[in-house]
Amino acid sequence: MNQGIIQTLKKIVGEANVFEQLEDVLPYTLDASIIYRGVPVCVVRPHSTEEVSEIVKFANEHKIPIIPRGAGTNFVGAVVPSSGGIVVDLTGMNRIIEINPADLTCTVEAGVVHAKLESELAKYGLYWPPDPGSSDACTMGGVIAMNAGGMRALKYGTTRDWVLGLKVVLPNGRVIKTGSKTLKGNAGYDLTRLFIGSEGTLGIITEATLKLRPIPEAENRISAYFDSIEKAGAAVSKIYMAGIVPAAMELMDRSIITAVSKWLAKKFPDVDAYLIVSVDGSRDEVEVLSNKVERVLKESGASQVLRATTQEEFNEIWLIRSEGATALPNVTGKMNVTHDVCVPISKLPEVFKEIRNICNKYGIPVAIESHAGDGNVHAIFSVNLEDPEECARAKKAHDEMCRYIIKIGGTISGEHGIGIDKAELLVEEIGPISMELMRAIKRVFDPNNIMNPGKMGV
Amino acid sequence: MGKSLNDLAKKLQFCEHCGFCRSVCPFLEASNMEESVGPRGRKTLFLSLFEGKVQPTPRLAQKFYMCGVCRACAVKCPQSIDIAEVSVHARHIIIKANALNPFMRKVANSLVKGVEDGDIFGAAATKAKWAKNITIPNDSGTVFFASCMDTSMAYGELLVDTLENFGWAENTLMFLSELVQKLNIIKFLDTFLKRKNEFYRKSLVNTINLLNKLNIRPSYLGNDEPCCGAALHTYGLLDEFTEHAKKVYKIFKEKGIRRLIVHNPICGGIFKTEYPSYVDGWDVEVKHVIEVVAEAIENNGIELQYPEPIKVVFHDPCYLARFMGVVDEPRIVLKTIENLELIEPPHNKRETKCCGGGGVELIYRDVAISAAINRVSELNTGNPDIISSCCPVCALMIKKGIKNLKLKVKYVDLIDLVNNSLNP
Numbered sequence: 072m073n074q075g076i077i078q079t080l081k082k083i084v085g086e087a088n089v090f091e092q093l094e095d096v097l098p099y100t101l102d103a104s105i106i107y108r109g110v111p112v113c114v115v116r117p118h119s120t121e122e123v124s125e126i127v128k129f130a131n132e133h134k135i136p137i138i139p140r141g142a143g144t145n146f147v148g149a150v151v152p153s154s155g156g157i158v159v160d161l162t163g164m165n166r167i168i169e170i171n172p173a174d175l176t177c178t179v180e181a182g183v184v185h186a187k188l189e190s191e192l193a194k195y196g197l198y199w200p201p202d203p204g205s206s207d208a209c210t211m212g213g214v215i216a217m218n219a220g221g222m223r224a225l226k227y228g229t230t231r232d233w234v235l236g237l238k239v240v241l242p243n244g245r246v247i248k249t250g251s252k253t254l255k256g257n258a259g260y261d262l263t264r265l266f267i268g269s270e271g272t273l274g275i276i277t278e279a280t281l282k283l284r285p286i287p288e289a290e291n292r293i294s295a296y297f298d299s300i301e302k303a304g305a306a307v308s309k310i311y312m313a314g315i316v317p318a319a320m321e322l323m324d325r326s327i328i329t330a331v332s333k334w335l336a337k338k339f340p341d342v343d344a345y346l347i348v349s350v351d352g353s354r355d356e357v358e359v360l361s362n363k364v365e366r367v368l369k370e371s372g373a374s375q376v377l378r379a380t381t382q383e384e385f386n387e388i389w390l391i392r393s394e395g396a397t398a399l400p401n402v403t404g405k406m407n408v409t410h411d412v413c414v415p416i417s418k419l420p421e422v423f424k425e426i427r428n429i430c431n432k433y434g435i436p437v438a439i440e441s442h443a444g445d446g447n448v449h450a451i452f453s454v455n456l457e458d459p460e461e462c463a464r465a466k467k468a469h470d471e472m473c474r475y476i477i478k479i480g481g482t483i484s485g486e487h488g489i490g491i492d493k494a495e496l497l498v499e500e501i502g503p504i505s506m507e508l509m510r511a512i513k514r515v516f517d518p519n520n521i522m523n524p525g526k527m528g529v
Numbered sequence: 530m531g532k533s534l535n536d537l538a539k540k541l542q543f544c545e546h547c548g549f550c551r552s553v554c555p556f557l558e559a560s561n562m563e564e565s566v567g568p569r570g571r572k573t574l575f576l577s578l579f580e581g582k583v584q585p586t587p588r589l590a591q592k593f594y595m596c597g598v599c600r601a602c603a604v605k606c607p608q609s610i611d612i613a614e615v616s617v618h619a620r621h622i623i624i625k626a627n628a629l630n631p632f633m634r635k636v637a638n639s640l641v642k643g644v645e646d647g648d649i650f651g652a653a654a655t656k657a658k659w660a661k662n663i664t665i666p667n668d669s670g671t672v673f674f675a676s677c678m679d680t681s682m683a684y685g686e687l688l689v690d691t692l693e694n695f696g697w698a699e700n701t702l703m704f705l706s707e708l709v710q711k712l713n714i715i716k717f718l719d720t721f722l723k724r725k726n727e728f729y730r731k732s733l734v735n736t737i738n739l740l741n742k743l744n745i746r747p748s749y750l751g752n753d754e755p756c757c758g759a760a761l762h763t764y765g766l767l768d769e770f771t772e773h774a775k776k777v778y779k780i781f782k783e784k785g786i787r788r789l790i791v792h793n794p795i796c797g798g799i800f801k802t803e804y805p806s807y808v809d810g811w812d813v814e815v816k817h818v819i820e821v822v823a824e825a826i827e828n829n830g831i832e833l834q835y836p837e838p839i840k841v842v843f844h845d846p847c848y849l850a851r852f853m854g855v856v857d858e859p860r861i862v863l864k865t866i867e868n869l870e871l872i873e874p875p876h877n878k879r880e881t882k883c884c885g886g887g888g889v890e891l892i893y894r895d896v897a898i899s900a901a902i903n904r905v906s907e908l909n910t911g912n913p914d915i916i917s918s919c920c921p922v923c924a925l926m927i928k929k930g931i932k933n934l935k936l937k938v939k940y941v942d943l944i945d946l947v948n949n950s951l952n953p
């Protein structure tokens with residue numbers, strides 16, 4: 072059977088683009104979740120929508136699972152071939168098809184790397200606002216299929232707000248175009264947004280038309296230290312209440328500050344939390360906003376507020392943010408396992424406290440990093456992945472945390488998605504009726520359940 | 530000897546699978562981003578090999594030999610994971626398991642023999658020829674290490690050219706190359722390669738000239754100069770490298786050498802970053818010529834002027850920037866040259882991008898040439914008259930890139946540029 076699959080695929084994409092030996096496919100057995108693994112029958116690398124369509128048509132006829140894959144940087148096992156099947160690696164489809172500065176749009180193939188697009192757009196003074204931290208590696212197909220967010224989401228929204236239309240290969244191999252190239256569109260059900268965040272379960276995105284913006288003229292950063300993380304969380308709401316919409320608000324807790332301090336052998340104030348507020352706009356706007364933010368932070372009980380006045384200070388303020396993920400494993404000697412939840416921002420103070428309590432209970436060290444401006448919290452567990460008992464404890468802590476988040480009206484994923492990791496928890500958040508509706512939608516698109524089976528609980 | 534495999538595997542457990550290394554690997558880019566020949570793929574494969582989940586095979590070898598050991602990934606990685614090191618150790622395991630294909634095994638044999646004889650291209654008989662018309666003292670504790678790659682790169686170029694055109698006959702070519710050595714017709718070939726030889730060797734003559742102008746008179750070991758063994762190390766012939774490195778150190782000690790000045794940053798890089806972990810008590814100071822020149826210029830302020838106005842882009846060789854850690858000095862020197870406008874390419878200093886060499890050019894020619902084309906396109910973005918660098922392999926690959934892209938820009942060695950700017 073496998074030989075037959077491989078021969079057919081070779082006919083579709085050419086010998087050189089089908090990989091079936093263990094040496095070839097091992098690198099495709101995992102993603103940034105690290106813990107989930109699965110071995111595919113083969114990996115195929117198409118270079119056009121037509122090839123993708125042929126591959127999918129064939130797989131559907133023979134009911135072979137298909138796993139669409141970008142750069143494999145998702146944290147939830149979303150590209151792990153847990154049921155074997157064919158990994159369709161889209162990273163070779165990496166052309167920027169067009170950039171239309173006059174229309175404020177561009178069209179790209181799915182495999183274009185986010186950072187690459189960013190640098191090409193910058194040549195026209197334009198950008199695409201969603202800014203996932205994985206920009207250097209992640210593909211636009213992956214970003215769209217995961218509805219990725221980023222630091223600017225509090226002001227600019229997530230991927231869902233910046234995609235105008237898609238070209239998609241459906242699970243039966245047929246090709247559709249959704250949406251339009253216009254900045255507005257209201258023609259029928261919003262299929263574009265249905266595919267955004269569908270984690271490869273409804274079809275393979277091969278092209279996307281994106282909405283762009285001119286790069287803001289200026290940006291500044293203001294940082295503040297707080298003696299309690301709860302106070303820092305409260306400061307976030309106060310900033311909005313003062314009429315300010317920053318471009319980003321990033322919060323790091325004591326564990327991260329200490330880890331970076333040790334890692335870089337650099338002294339930081341002995342505090343519980345560090346908040347960075349970034350503002351953008353015209354030069355004048357940024358000046359006014361920076362003043363306001365500085366004032367509000369001081370009034371919120373920050374022990375030290377610094378507003379960048381030079382490029383060095385601007386970079387320096389970011390240090391704890393940029394080095395946190397690197398410092399943690401080096402200091403703890405354990406792996407970072409990043410969990411992502413989101414809550415109403417007024418709840419941030421109590422959420423920080425409770426996450427610490429839960430992790431404490433299970434003896435799992437936790438560091439908190441938060442896109443605090445939109446209530447998105449990343450709880451970074453330090454776990455020895457070689458120790459099954461510790462992994463089991465970490466899983467318990469994770470599940471308890473998620474259930475608590477659901478209880479207080481939050482969501483189990485702000486931006487990292489569901490994948491395998493949270494497939495069982497999803498129904499607890501959305502309820503059985505919504506879950507059944509989602510499964511029904513899945514069946515309409517993919518009656519044979521070939522598209523990324525086992526993901527998202529559908 | 531070097532790092533232990535356990536330590537290496539442990540370090541790799543810190544990999545977050547973020548894929549940032551994917552964004553800088555020149556050979557991954559040249560392979561249209563196919564994961565299994567990129568740094569993150571190599572990480573996964575190495576751990577699988579270490580854990581016995583995959584066996585050493587020629588197919589596996591391909592994954593690790595398609596790495597230029599350029600260390601771009603190590604600079605980019607948030608955990609400073611160096612996939613160059615991973616590749617070298619994986620190659621070692623594969624070689625020990627006797628799992629190379631016949632051609633690659635032949636390359637290995639020829640490297641071992643070459644290094645032992647004092648010239649990796651088997652041209653030991655002609656390696657000191659470049660210095661025959663210049664007087665060099667032989668009693669100084671500071672030695673100019675000319676490097677067999679520099680003295681004999683013309684043979685390397687011939688080999689790469691031939692493989693490029695007749696790659697399908699790679700085993701036959703290796704046989705012919707052995708035959709050349711057996712028949713001892715190297716001297717004849719040397720004359721045949723006159724123009725190519727001059728291209729590489731004149732930089733050595735110019736180095737001595739330049740150093741002398743700055744009142745620095747290093748000695749030169751001539752035919753006694755050993756090969757540094759860099760090729761053994763990168764090819765994964767670590768047992769042979771360990772033995773060889775000890776021998777080299779012994780020669781240096783016997784001759785009372787305390788300081789080396791290199792032109793070829795590959796030798797410099799290996800001496801500086803690998804010898805200390807393979808040779809007990811390694812205490813030889815290693816400098817690149819450009820460091821010495823920069824220091825002399827800063828101290829004595831000599832005047833440099835290029836004969837006509839030119840625009841130069843400097844390509845940092847991986848070994849100079851990332852192994853030797855030298856990035857400011859070439860710029861300090863180039864900026865003092867009147868008439869010369871220096872432009873920076875995308876990917877510069879520690880973030881420099883490999884020329885496509887790193888040994889890949891011998892085995893996976895198409896990928897290497899693609900990488901060279903990618904790099905030369907970048908280097909050419911500011912429309913320079915000259916692309917300058919100071920590594921024989923960069924020189925070869927940049928010339929290949931220029932030729933493929935049909936550009937009018939010229940390649941000139943850094944030291945040649947400086948030497949040509951000396952007031953007569």
Ligand SMILES: Cc1cc2nc3c(=O)[nH]c(=O)nc-3n(C[C@H](O)[C@H](O)[C@H](O)COP(=O)(O)OP(=O)(O)OC[C@H]3O[C@@H](n4cnc5c(N)ncnc54)[C@H](O)[C@@H]3O)c2cc1C
Pocket residue numbers: 102103138139140141142143144145146149150161181202203204205208209210211212213214215216217218219220221222269270271272274275276277486487523526545546547548
């Ligand atoms: C260091 C780091 C920082 C991160 N920061 C952020 C962040 O700030 N915000 C955020 O939201 N996420 C972040 N992530 C998570 C991850 O990078 C994003 O989810 C990203 O969008 C995944 O893109 P990818 O190309 O790697 O997709 P993959 O991981 O390859 O795939 C993700 C999902 O998309 C599907 N898919 C991929 N391509 C296609 C396609 N063409 N058609 C259909 N389905 C497809 C896959 O089947 C899978 O379900 C981060 C990850 C890392 C490692």
Ligand code: SF4
Pocket residue numbers: 543544545546547548549550551568569572605606607608609610
């Ligand atoms: S950059 Fe480093 S941590 Fe990230 S995938 Fe590559 S080796 Fe792993």
Ligand code: SF4
Pocket residue numbers: 553554555556557567568571595596597598599600601602603612613616883
């Ligand atoms: S050392 Fe260079 S060629 Fe090798 S994996 Fe790293 S970036 Fe790629």
